[in-house]
Amino acid sequence: MDFELSEEHQMIRRMVRDFVEREIAPRADKIDESDEFPWDIFHRMAELGLLGMPFPEEYGGSGGDYLGLVIALEEVARASGSVAITFDAHTSLCCEPLYLFGTQEQKRKYLIPLARGEKIGAFGLTEPQAGSDAGATATRAIRDGDKWVLNGQKIFITNGSIADLVLVTAKTDPEKGTRGISAFIVEKGTPGFHQGRDEKKMGLKGSVTSELFFEDCRIPAENLLGDQNEGFKQFLVTLDAGRVAIAAMATGLAQGAFEKAVAYARERVQFGQAIARFQAIQWMIAEMATEIEAARLLVYRAAWLKEQGAQFTKEASMAKLFATETSERVCRKAIQIHGGYGYVREYEVERMYRDQRLCAIGEGTNEIQRLVIARHVLGK
């Protein structure tokens, strides 16, 4: 048993932290305030090879692994949840399924520019009537000669309106339920594909969350991702990895808020001494530190299991459930320690609290995670 990160992973953490401290952290507040997508940061991340981290170099990646990606996501989220969710959706939800299920030709054509960050990707699963119940997908794909014709609507799609490429799920065999769903690659500019308005969100401002519409959208037959009617299985696999990624993001947000709270507790003087000397504050800090540590271990272990090629569905759900509820508790306490200052924007923990809230909802609500865990424990 070995709980030490490898030298390579430690160096990746140092490198990403250095980049984040220099180029993201000083702007995190502005990104939240302006609610504008920071294209220059996305391009810098591309230059540094972050966006294609876990993929082989032949596909435009950096030749790293999933644990490395998880560490990078954690470090980015420590400063900005908005940049982290963009990174997560692009790399973990769009590039990853292309890498896992795409044909050689699809990977060459689509994964390479995405992994290099020359293009930005999105993953379209959720619909107005199909959230946790992905089997209720209403978007329809009908084969017509050498084309697939898509009709339907997707909502809450991260990077949706700015994506050059979207992976979308659609029913190809409606009678077969979840076994009749397939995934398709749709390029921006395809006639009948409309990238709709962006949602105004509670947090993660500066990241893009959009509606997508498909109206007789005709895409080439070869844009079916992998095999027909495999879409449901594909996104279950994608979401297993995605859950580890969002758990890493929650851990990073918690870590960021925790550090702010510790620094504030050391500086803030009340009753003639730093409030860090009061037991009430110490207990909060002890709980925060312990829960973050536990969350991180669950996240790293799930990423490690994935890397070993082992089953990690239950562990991914556990990591997601625990880390995203930890981030809520930690950010709440971080605000509490700051008192009134925690409620105003200047001290950043307010933003982190809003940003982390999505983590308990996206990539499967925490209620779904509990269901997945219970099924693994009790059997179906």
Add this chain to the structure above:
Amino acid sequence: MNAIALVKHVPDTAQLSSALDGLKLMAEGPRIINPWDEYAVEECLKLREAHGGQVTVLSLGPAQATEALKQGLAMGADQAVLVSDPAFEGGDTLGTARALAAAITKLGTWDIVIAGRSALDGDTAQTAIQVAALLGVPQLTYVAHIREINFEAQTISVERMLEGGREVLTSRLPCVVSVVKEINEPRYPSFMGIRKAAKASIPAWTAADLNLDPATVGAAASGVSWAEVSLPPAREGACQIITGDTPEAMAAALVDKLMAEKII
């Protein structure tokens, strides 16, 4: 072109706190590559990009100092050498310079040695100068820009950053240069560099490997020792908030107070 960057593994002074002060930070605290040395590595890499050749990163320190060397490798240096021996412990800058100069000589032909202007911990800015003196080559310190370098003609022209201005100097190569942070923007390590660095096994040269008499290095030969290191005393001061009806009135009140205190 053979360029050598001198790097030091130093305590991370950003971690200074009431729990980790002075000597304790020096002894137990987390360590980083000396920030100024990253500019030295970057400048060597830029020279290689422009002229071809090889970049070596060199450090003196305990085994743990390989971390600083690995940072240099991850940024793109071709090779790294650690100079490490219990005999070097407790040495002053001259002892350190003797060992580094011997290691540079052992590396063979070289054109330029670049170091950061000083180290974050000792902050003496002496080592690079002493290395130059021991090697019998010119030293160009506080360099903010290399204007021209010609490896065929073995000449270099640099701008030195001095208080109140810049000074242009030309020199012959080989020479030792110390750089300030105005000279460049150090790159982040690349993933390929990180993988290479993580796998690299870095040779450690001892006093014997360098044919150094242990009596000339380390604590044995040290003329200077650190008796104590402590945090600066906490500043005493009171904050005064200037109030007023308009920004103009507040500014006027501030000016009055500054003039009364003879600050302006």
